[in-house]
Amino acid sequence: YYGSTNSVLSGSNGLSTQAFMLSFVELGFKRNQYIPEDGAVLSYFSGAADSTRIAYKNGVAVSWHTRTPYPRYSSAYALYVKTSGAYDYNLGANYNMRPAFILDPETQYDPNTMEILY
Secondary structure (H helix, E strand, C coil): CECCCCECCCHHHCCCCCCEECCCCCCCCCCCCCCCCCCCCCHHHCCCCHHHHCEEECCEEECEEEEEECCCCCCCEEEEECCCCCEEEEECCCCECCEECCCCCCCEECCCCCCEEC
């Protein structure tokens, strides 16, 4: 999503990335007329309960930003995931970041440490 133009940069117009912030749509939330379609739901979050979206920092649930703006009021509003795993929007909120990355399906890793096994 780019500024207030309501355009989504993807495919050959997008950026190549190794890590990224998740979008509202990728998290499996249902859009409304104010929320841009900035991605496709990821299989992990397809039909997921809110509890699947909860992030923890030092064992405590924390709120975290998505990359999706909420331009109903202005381009300065952003959608975030609350400690319950539900979403909300805020102006200039200072929440945690939860970067994501996509692994090749053949990649083996330790699910406890997320260490990639060679």
